[in-house]
Amino acid sequence: MNTQFKKGALELCVLSQLVGGDKYGYELTEKISGEMSIASGTLYPILRKLKADDYVTTYLVESESGPARKYYKLTEKGKRYQSDVKQEWKAFANAVNQLIME
């Protein structure tokens, strides 16, 4: 699959998962890999990129089960971005659907 395309789609999935509330890395990867077949490891670079772009921030929460969990939280910039990209995605998906049905 085209790298840019996949990255864009995954970014949107990750950001959308965070709209409903903060999640930690493993929780996010489980959720997304449960819906599509991807290597969970590929999500970590994406999360890192989202943080570098100020779309998310992170904080640590102590966990009883082991090392502290890194939680991801959507920033205001991230919220706006998610909403913009979601619209772009919908327009694109509609166009593809339209064309492949012809």
Place this chain on the structure above:
Amino acid sequence: MTKQEYMAKLQEKLERFGRELQEEILEDYRQHFAEGENEGKTDGEIIEELGNIEEMIRELSEEDLTEEFTQRAISERAGEEISKAGEEAGREPGDTDLKRSFSYSGFYKAMVLEGKVANVHVERSEDDQIHVEYEAKGVSSQINYEYYQYEEDGVFYAGVKRRKGARDEDDNGEKMVKVTLFGHTIISYGNVGGFNIGGQSITLTVRVPKSVPKLTAKAASGNVNVSGIEMESLEIASASGNVGVGEVVADRLKARAASGNVAVNHAEFISANLDTASGNVKAEMIKGRDLHCGTGSGNVKVDAAVAEYHLGTGSGSIRLKSVGACERIDMGTGSGSIRLEMEGTEGMEATVRSGSGSIHIGWGDEEPQKMKNGTYAYGNSACKVKASTGSGSIRLFGR
């Protein structure tokens, strides 16, 4: 592979990246193992879930490479034509702009431009040659397309195609992968320009001389704009971008979009077809013999002097202002409203039908009358008007 071997391999693959990145990704993976183990998964299962390390490495940004590796990657990938823009203040290493210009003889019987992800602009050439400007903005390693040009049987072909050795092709060439997201099944066939994430922007500007009688310009996700040209046949299309035409004279004009809008202004033609699946169609200050406009769910708005109109939409509304002698107007919509203002015709025979909307017809200086479904004659009945809608209202005014 054991967890230790997997982590050792990860560490090795991360070596060419900065220290801070290495630590972070290693920690993410350690955390992932801890969570998985806690859920009772075996190391084998967790390794399978985390997947191929190379695949993850490819997701890491170019910017995260250590400095000497970045330099090498750029010169390897970009070749001599790309000026390294890292020297410019405020830009990250890896950003590049590529701009090239070409000129060709203008004696071709036709031209075919294929923009794919690029935006395509067609303009008038000020001399008798074809001039092409190719401009790509973005990160060098992510520009997966390049310019091409060739000729065959007197036809000039130019456009943008996938670059050999583009980053995601190193395994098995161009892969068709089926992805399901939000309940939509998508086939990935290439880059998606409208999907503007860390991506690229390519513009193809083509100046066409009068000697070329026929032009086809297409894009997949880019916009296509044509202005200031005269020719026999002009056909332009974009799948998800917008299509625009201005100051054009063409015997046959075809403009087609799928999800984008089609906009035409100041055009003269014998026949014109303007279509989009879900966008709007807008045509202003146009003149011609036959005009066909269609959209699946968008609106149609036309301001024109045309002899025969065929305007249709699935669920949008139709607005038409017609000037001058006109022979036939067909307008149909599934659920939208229809409004016609006609000027310069000596009469009309109007056949109107609305499922549940109201109908008003006015002729000359008389007050518009509320009418029922049926056929009505005004003046010398010269123009045959048909308006039909499932549930919208109909307003016809003629003088």
